[in-house]
Amino acid sequence: MPAPTEFLQFVDQNADAFIQRLSDAVAIPSISGDASHRKDVFKMADWLNDQLKAVGVETQLVDLGKHIMDDEELQLPPAILGRIGNDPKKKTVLLYGHFDVQPANKSDGWDTDPFTLVVHPTNGQLIGRGSSDDKGPILGWLNVLQYHFQTGKELPVNLKMCFEGMEESGSEGLDDLVKREGSGNGGWFDGVDCVCISDNYWLNTRTPALTYGLRGLTYFKLTVSGPSRDLHSGVFGRTVHEPMTDLIHLMGQLVSPTGKILIPGVDEMVPPPTEEEKAIYSGLDYSIQDIQDAAGAAIALSDDKVNVLMGRMRYPSLSLHGIEGAFSGVGAKTVIPAKVSGKFSIRLVPPQTPDAVNPLVIAYLQSEFAKLNSKNKLHIEDLHGGKPWVADHKHWNFEAAKRATEAVYKQSPDLTREGGSIPVTLTFAETLGVNVLLLPMGRGDDGAHSTNEKLDRSNFIEGTKLLGTYLYELASV
Numbered sequence: 187m188p189a190p191t192e193f194l195q196f197v198d199q200n201a202d203a204f205i206q207r208l209s210d211a212v213a214i215p216s217i218s219g220d221a222s223h224r225k226d227v228f229k230m231a232d233w234l235n236d237q238l239k240a241v242g243v244e245t246q247l248v249d250l251g252k253h254i255m256d257d258e259e260l261q262l263p264p265a266i267l268g269r270i271g272n273d274p275k276k277k278t279v280l281l282y283g284h285f286d287v288q289p290a291n292k293s294d295g296w297d298t299d300p301f302t303l304v305v306h307p308t309n310g311q312l313i314g315r316g317s318s319d320d321k322g323p324i325l326g327w328l329n330v331l332q333y334h335f336q337t338g339k340e341l342p343v344n345l346k347m348c349f350e351g352m353e354e355s356g357s358e359g360l361d362d363l364v365k366r367e368g369s370g371n372g373g374w375f376d377g378v379d380c381v382c383i384s385d386n387y388w389l390n391t392r393t394p395a396l397t398y399g400l401r402g403l404t405y406f407k408l409t410v411s412g413p414s415r416d417l418h419s420g421v422f423g424r425t426v427h428e429p430m431t432d433l434i435h436l437m438g439q440l441v442s443p444t445g446k447i448l449i450p451g452v453d454e455m456v457p458p459p460t461e462e463e464k465a466i467y468s469g470l471d472y473s474i475q476d477i478q479d480a481a482g483a484a485i486a487l488s489d490d491k492v493n494v495l496m497g498r499m500r501y502p503s504l505s506l507h508g509i510e511g512a513f514s515g516v517g518a519k520t521v522i523p524a525k526v527s528g529k530f531s532i533r534l535v536p537p538q539t540p541d542a543v544n545p546l547v548i549a550y551l552q553s554e555f556a557k558l559n560s561k562n563k564l565h566i567e568d569l570h571g572g573k574p575w576v577a578d579h580k581h582w583n584f585e586a587a588k589r590a591t592e593a594v595y596k597q598s599p600d601l602t603r604e605g606g607s608i609p610v611t612l613t614f615a616e617t618l619g620v621n622v623l624l625l626p627m628g629r630g631d632d633g634a635h636s637t638n639e640k641l642d643r644s645n646f647i648e649g650t651k652l653l654g655t656y657l658y659e660l661a662s663v
């Protein structure tokens with residue numbers, strides 16, 4: 187069933203108001219990984235809850251309890267559960283998105299304030315933290331609902347919605363909620379026929395995509411401590427075991443400069459690709475230029491497109507993220523930091539899971555640390571994790587999204603696996619026993635998690651049409 191022309195016109199006519207609403211959302215710095223911004227994640231939950239109620243969604247805020255972050259006990263932001271429509275003759279679709287964002291500071295290298303949405307005067311890009319990941323896509327759903335609410339037009343499907351505020355910090359508390367309310371015992375998630383998540387990106391800047399896989403994740407914090415306080419390097423250099431020297435050595439043993447994971451057994455868990463699988467990557471609309479443009483430099487690990495795509499989609503990767511406690515200010519402070527914490531994560535692919543990989547990581551770090559004969563102390567923490575996910579892309583859920591993409595973009599979508607992680611995806615698939623589709627709104631060069639994150643105006647507006655059209659296509663499969 188095609189989406190009504192009136193809906194498509196409504197989206198074009200209301201584009202400026204939709205952008206203003208995105209600007210209001212971006213202005214709330216809902217950074218889940220920073221305790222000092224926890225109140226903003228709650229503010230964002232209230233803002234979104236009000237917006238949903240204003241377009242006719244029946245909502246409830248679910249308390250997910252407390253958690254410990256950086257040795258502090260914090261209240262988790264609520265999950266927002268929403269529903270609209272309960273017609274037994276219609277399919278019921280569950281929409282998921284997250285209203286928290288990654289940290290962002292102007293001093294990281296942003297050209298403008300990250301929490302003030304800037305509309306680029308010539309190319310129309312909507313620049314601000316969360317514009318693409320994941321406030322733009324959530325607002326895309328709101329735009330669709332606004333049309334139906336304002337015109338009194340019935341939705342073609344029943345909708346359930348689950349929006350969370352902890353995705354960027356491991357989705358704490360959400361798995362328990364989904365398992366409690368979705369195990370077929372009359373819980374809130376029962377009756378869902380399929381799931382749609384708009385929280386990833388096209389592979390390039392030109393071809394829309396449907397995504398059927400995500401990598402999992404396991405995130406570690408390694409702390410090396412020794413002296414009771416920071417020391418003068420002139421007084422103590424070459425006389426004590428230095429925590430930073432130990433830590434840098436350990437971090438240097440994790441991954442080679444060409445991406446090989448050096449922890450024995452981790453890369454080896456993954457079977458080699460078949461020729462048939464390689465042919466899928468070869469057929470995707472992608473070039474080395476695309477990755478170079480998205481990265482902003484000619485730094486691809488390989489000149490072969492298939493290798494680059496497999497590096498992102500079907501092999502694990504280990505990235506070093508940062509060191510807490512190290513001197514990082516201006517000037518030339520000659521200090522030996524007393525306690526430093528290195529952070530790294532491994533993106534996982536089937537059959538890897540955090541449960542299978544974590545013991546290998548911990549044993550390796552302990553044995554490498556033992557080789558140093560250091561008198562410092564090593565403390566290893568596994569901060570959060572999630573399993574990889576792969577779906578059946580021949581399912582009617584994907585068929586509907588393909589037809590919607592062709593209707594809106596006049597192009598067939600790429601079928602992709604995403605290199606990032608959305609931990610709850612597998613929980614939805616396994617607990618609810620239904621197909622999950624990832625339907626991205628933004629482009630491969632949006633700079634999610636990076637400086638100057640943006641969503642192209644056309645992706646926001648055409649992406650809103652895509653989300654609405656998908657619901658109409660679902661009604662006819």
Ligand SMILES: C[C@H](N)C(=O)N[C@@H](Cc1c[nH]cn1)C(=O)O
Pocket residue numbers: 319320353354355356385386403405605606607608609634
């Ligand atoms: C793909 C999704 N938009 C995303 O960015 N997910 C995050 C999830 C995460 C886990 N720890 C911190 N963030 C990601 O893939 O990094």
Ligand SMILES: [Zn+2]
Pocket residue numbers: 288319354634635
């Ligand atoms: Zn993200």
Ligand SMILES: [Zn+2]
Pocket residue numbers: 284319320353385386
């Ligand atoms: Zn996201």
